[in-house]
Amino acid sequence: MNKDAAYWIALAHLPRWGRLKINNLIIKFYHKNKLTPEDFFQLSVNDWKNNYDLEYKEIEDLEKAKSELANSAFLAESLLNEGYEIIPITSSEYSKTLKDNLKVAHAPALLYVKGNRQIMQEKSIAIVGSRNTSEISLRFTDNIAKLASKEYKVIVSGFAKGVDKQALDSAIKYKGQSIIVLPQGIMTFGSGYKKYYKQIIDGDVLVLSTFHPKAPWKVELAMARNPIIYGLAAEIYVAESSDKGGTWSGVIDGLRKNRKIFVRKPEESEKNANHLLIQKGAIPIDFNGKTIKDYVPVENKDLFSSMNEPMADYEKKIIDFLRNGEYAVKDIIKKFNLNISEKKLRDFLKSHKEVEILNKKPLRFTLKRNIEQQKRLFDQ
């Protein structure tokens, strides 16, 4: 596999191709035509055009990638020499859970890892939640990690502050195994390797990234990493979610994909969106992860103070709509025949992370490009 490293790197990062297109290409040449990546890159432009239904622009991309293979080789050498490994989607070592969860459309073509690859084959859970989270959520996280570690389940952690970090620390504390999913390139995790050195060489931690090995941390990457965390986990536990942001949208998308998602039933005094998630189909659980059979839905308007209920229903539609272009609030209200004030909608759009505000008169709204891509990952 390593012999082909440069080719895989070139394939996995074909600019703006999207995972579906890349994976389809791999399926075609690798599984159907039984070609190695090296063979594939040796093909003539005509072969590409005729046998792979590639368009002019795509062939141009491939030619460019081909001309940069030597550059990728330099990178690959340095990567492999430092003990990182690459696992292409064709490899038997590629996480089956990830492949099953994300499918052709969304599974990354290449994983970069360091540590015990075997961990990817184990049963796994992810515990997710906000960065700024309550004490009780952290204790819940610790408890779930403890129970999981006892059952030899791997904890998948996004290495963010709060719940993510707690999940990882607890897994280590209870001598369990974990996967750290990086919001950055695998080669830029410097001090992290120092910190988790013992766990990595003892085979208890696997560090994983899907980005270009040298990519520095970026908000966009942190967002794009979330589906990988959900994808790597067979079960998802939610410690705490607010009514927007990464955890929220991750869970909503997961539910839409019929993933089993467990949400901690909050105490009465808590202000978060856990109840709302349960109402949307997540499974309520107690502090020990046990399903709560006699769950009684809680009616509490205050929980979603930033928007009224109808808004929440329309959120997805509006966001989808924004994908088509730039719109003023007026247009949107008209389009959906909404019964709310312009100000309210404007405030909602302004506060929405996925929405880009265009400074025109009147204000226009559209979708952030990268976010749009990331969302697409979960649309079936």
Add this chain to the structure above:
Amino acid sequence: MNRQEAENILKRTFDIDRFYNKQWGTIEKILKGERVLLIEKTGFGKSLCFQFPAIMFKGTTIIFSPLIALMRDQVKNLNSLGIAAKCINSEQTPEENSQIMSEAKEGKLKILYIAPERQENSEWIEATRQMSLSMVVVDEAHCISVWGHDFRPSFRRILNLVNLLPKGMPVLATTATATKKVEADIAQQMGGNLTIIRGNLMRENFRLFVIKVNSEDEKLIWLGKNLSKLPGSGILYTGTRVDTEIYSKWFEYLKISSIGYNAGLDPDSRIAIENGLMKNQWKCVISTNALGMGIDKPDIRFIIHTQIPQSPVHYYQEIGRAGRDGEPADIILFYNPEDRDLPEAFIEGGRPAIPKYEKVIEAVKSELLGERELMRRTNLKQTQIRVIKADLVEQKIIREVTIDRSKKFEYITGAPKLNPKAFEELRALKTADLEKMIGYVETTGSRMKYLCNFLGDSDNRFFKNCDNTGLQKLKVAITPDWTEKLQAYRENYFPELKVETKGSNLVNGVAASYYGVSNVGAAIHRSKYENGGDFPDFLLRFTLKAFRKKFGQEKFDMILYIPPTKSGELVKNFAIKISQVLKIPISHNLRKQRQTSEQKVFENSYLKADNVRDAFTYNNPTEIEDKSILLIDDIFDSGATVKEIGRYLINSGAKKIAPLVIAKTVGGDLT
């Protein structure tokens, strides 16, 4: 492109009329994107085989080369032909290197030379992402093989790189010295689709001599008498750095124009000597074998070895540097049966004992450590750590990683156990090679043929170019006048103590002798460890002589001596005597403020420095202010103690501090 067209371009750009057949054979393949291993003798013109294609290709050609001097030399030649070539190396400033990387990224360079170690540098890896790469060259490719005479672990990585390069990317590896075994090893590692082109290795213009002697004196005397009579200028290779010093001072004493060179010199001095060598500035450059590999100097007229090399491959590689112009060159090897001790010790002691390996493995298992930290944890010498590190990397037990720009050693999960058998095999091979080298001394047949056979060159021509096949044998004749000259030189030669750093008040000092080289060491040992009483007077005489030679009439205000680790007045009494003769007041106020261990317990200079840090104090510091101080001790080893005291005294206001000792040990730790 056909040969005719290529040769037209060759004439225009390189001012060379035509390719040799083997050159064209190689170049044709390279232009087609193939991979070639080219084994041809030194001076054949291997460089052209990559330089020519490099200028034909659109992008930049990367050339991995083991020696900075060699890169500089080739870059200079190319630039003089108007070809855009540069090198990146550790002797240029980071800014210069960055600048060159930018030029490469902008496509301004046709040829870029780099050291294989550069692959470890993340800025470089980052830069390669944006270069347009057209070919990769591995010059001096024998460094790839552990079976070669000059294995370099960093070349291993280059091989990994070569194996990752895409099909159709031309790769050329060149060497002048590959035995069949090394050839096979390189070929296997470079993977399939490799064409091997091998030329014959005979060098008819060599005049090979062996001079058998029974002592170091005989070598010195023969050279003293005959060096000036040899035609042209050349290189004298010695076995150790200390020997480069002893021989160059000897020639200096005899007023024979010469200069000493070794890898310990600063880059500026090295560049100056390399340039001087090219211009025949001296009759002779005296060097360890670091100098000269691959350098395109046509007229090195002689190469002399005062120390038998480890193997015929080493020897062939080193003498290969002579007579590249095809004119006669004298190749002289001195051999004293005792000389085999050095390479033998190197082979035997070249590898630290197994428990030291285990110690390193254990340390690396428990923590991510850099070289320094590892030295502190294990109390091993830097040289040993490096050998162990290279072996453990080779055996895939540890790997080197870069964390936040610093290098660390990482244990490889699931690594195999240490395999000492691999060392045994290598040792056996090296011992056999040394025997073969001694066989070269003893052979009664053609020496050229002997070497070529060893290298796997099956040419059957007969040569009359050695002292067994027609040339007059060289002999040493000892005459009393030369014995006296040598004696006088010995008594007037004093090793320098290098402690100076730029802008510091601590200046270089002097020792009366090397510890192991004369009877001085034995005398010190008797007094120190065998209750022999005060240091004998002859040591005092020697030391005073050294003082006068080094410092002449320089004025000193006071004498201090280094307080002993254990009780004892040896150094104190010695310093008092010096103070009496030189009439410089002595002070007893330099004291230890805490217990230290004997420095010799510590194997490396970090621990030595730790051992003495803040260990000294001066009772009445105002006495020191603005004073020139002579600092006396018996033995100078790593210099850590002198440096620590120097630092302390400077902080207390001293104007100048110069160390004066009886003996300097050979080969401190970090030099």
